[in-house]
Amino acid sequence: MKRQAENVRSMVYQYGTVPARVAPVEGEELALSQMRLAQRLWNVLVTIERARVAGYRSIMRDEVQEQIDALRERKDATWQEIKATRQKARAKVATPGLDAEMMRIKTALRLLVEHKQSTKQQRHDARREQLNALAERANQRIKRARQAAASMGLFWGTYNAVIQSADAGRKHAGELRYQGFRGEGTVTAQVMGGATPEQCVAGGHPFFQVAPATPGQKWRYARVRIGSTSERQPLWVAIPVVYHREIPAEARIKSVSATRRILAGKVRWSLNVTVTLPPAEPRPAGQMVAIDIGWRLLPDGVRVAYWQDGTGNHSEVRIADSDIAQFRKISDLRSICDRAREEFLPSLVEWLKPYELDEEWTHRARALAQWRSNDRIAALIRWWADHRLSGDAEIYQTAVEWRRQYLHLANWWRNQQEQMTLRVREQYRRFAAGIASQFATVIVEDFDLRQVTETTEKAVGTYRQMVSPSLFRAAVINACKREGVEIRIVSGAYSTGACHNCQHIEVWDQAASILHRCGACGALWDQDHNAAINLLASGGVVLWRINLVAAIGPLSQDRSQTGGKEAVES
Secondary structure (H helix, E strand, C coil): CHHHHHECEEEEEEEEECCCCCCCCECHHHHHHHHHHHHHHHHHHHHHHHHHHHHHHHHHCCHHHHHHHHHHHHHHHHHHHHHHHHHHHCCCCCCHHHHHHHHHHHHHHHHHHHHHHHCHHHHHHHCHHHHHHHHHHHHHHHHHHHHHHHHCCCCHHHHHHHHHHHHHHHHHCCCCCCCCCCCCEEEEEEEEEEECHHHHECCCCCCEEECCCCCCCCEEEEEEEEEECCCCCEEEEEEEEECCCCCCCCCEEEEEEEEEEEECCEEEEEEEEEEEECCCCCCCCCCEEEEEEEEEEECCEEEEEEEEECCCCEEEEEEEHHHHHHHHHHHHHHHHHHHHHHHHHHHHHHHHCCCCCCHHHHHHCCCHHHCCCHHHHHHHHHHHCCCCCCCCHHHHHHHHHHHHHHHHHHHHHHHHHHHHHHHHHHHHHHHHHHHHHHCCEEEEEECCCHHHHCCCCHHHHHHHHHHCHHHHHHHHHHHHHHHCCEEEEEECCCCCCECCCCCCECCCCCCCCCEEECCCCCCEEEHHHHHHHHHHHHHHCEEEEECCCECCCCCCCCCCCCCCCCCCCC
């Protein structure tokens, strides 16, 4: 039965909605209350996970880790010296002494981290009892959090989805982050055992229903169960979706989620239907292509990947500088919001100091000076409108003006963020569809994004977030799964450092230039093209293969701009 369950493909069908003036969302208040509870559960899970990570690091800390921490501090201090030197000269001047020191630190750091990685299993075995006890404590806390959420009325489909999301985030995204509630979220109904489209579309399924089509009307209501009455009757949220694509009759509907977002001041809902499908027919043996995935800032954009096929064709996937400029605009708008907060918040804190605030004011404004969430401050000012203080006319008017400007800019950058994310995703999907239609085997590198996110400079990390290489990889893998193309995960060891012409391996500052001349044979090559050629050549040495019919999630493993391989245990 397990083998049969694995021989399926997972797909998500997404549907948009019509504006509220055309058809309103029914049960929206109930959905919002579920989203609030889901957000509270998420923040509890974040607290549990951070306590687990702190406990793990305490258990695993040793002399080597102390040396690594000391080297990272030296690396940061050296980088600050380089930056200070350049700022003083108002130019990117040469700093040979500091550059050499940085190279020595990076080399030593890499060797120590590689040592820790190679001895990880032995060290875990030596501390197995403590680690098992830590894991058991975390699991018990998660269980109690789930029970508490259920007792407060959070529907089981939604709390299961929150816990699964936290598990996935812990494994693939690194540190979990707290989330504030601003009227956004997702409610989920999990369909036990699955359901056929016939049971749900124009049917009467107890967890998910889509109304029959109305002649001349492009939309129809989709109902998602988000609770139960005391008599165990279903409670629904009904959203008017544009049902533009039929779900295949052979699909099994496994879960349905309704998501609420606020973009440019407008509420937008969407519907996601997760289904499983029968196995795709494997593609007959044919051409292979290797894709080296990473992110690298170039003069005319950001390179996301480089590919090489078996016939000599090769090229890159690049996000144009015009799109990167739009992402920078988003960053600039967010910076304006943050600077405005830093200017306004101290004056508000100072003004409140002499007041003897009542209990509610004290509770809502607790630790106000440390607040970094603009949304939280805006919500306080909105509440302030109904809870005025004596003599607050001037400071209140200043606060209202700050809030008005912030909401304007926030709606601007959030709307821009959504548009650019969709634009980049569409570029990735088009590329992935082309790859899946031309090749029988796609080769990608085994690399974990978590190994480089902590050691990546902030500016480089910003570009990584803009172009999202993990989104690119997911698009490629999903397209290949859909078309029956085999995905091979191969070792990426020395894929960049080894010359494809003579296989000589050397270490150099890979961030200094995209081109490198081999110290042994003198061949000049593009680093990423070189890596793609090496990955293609190693296509026969497979670490594992992604089953064409396996229902797997997208991988979040990528390379840094500098090609660093420093590992971070978690």
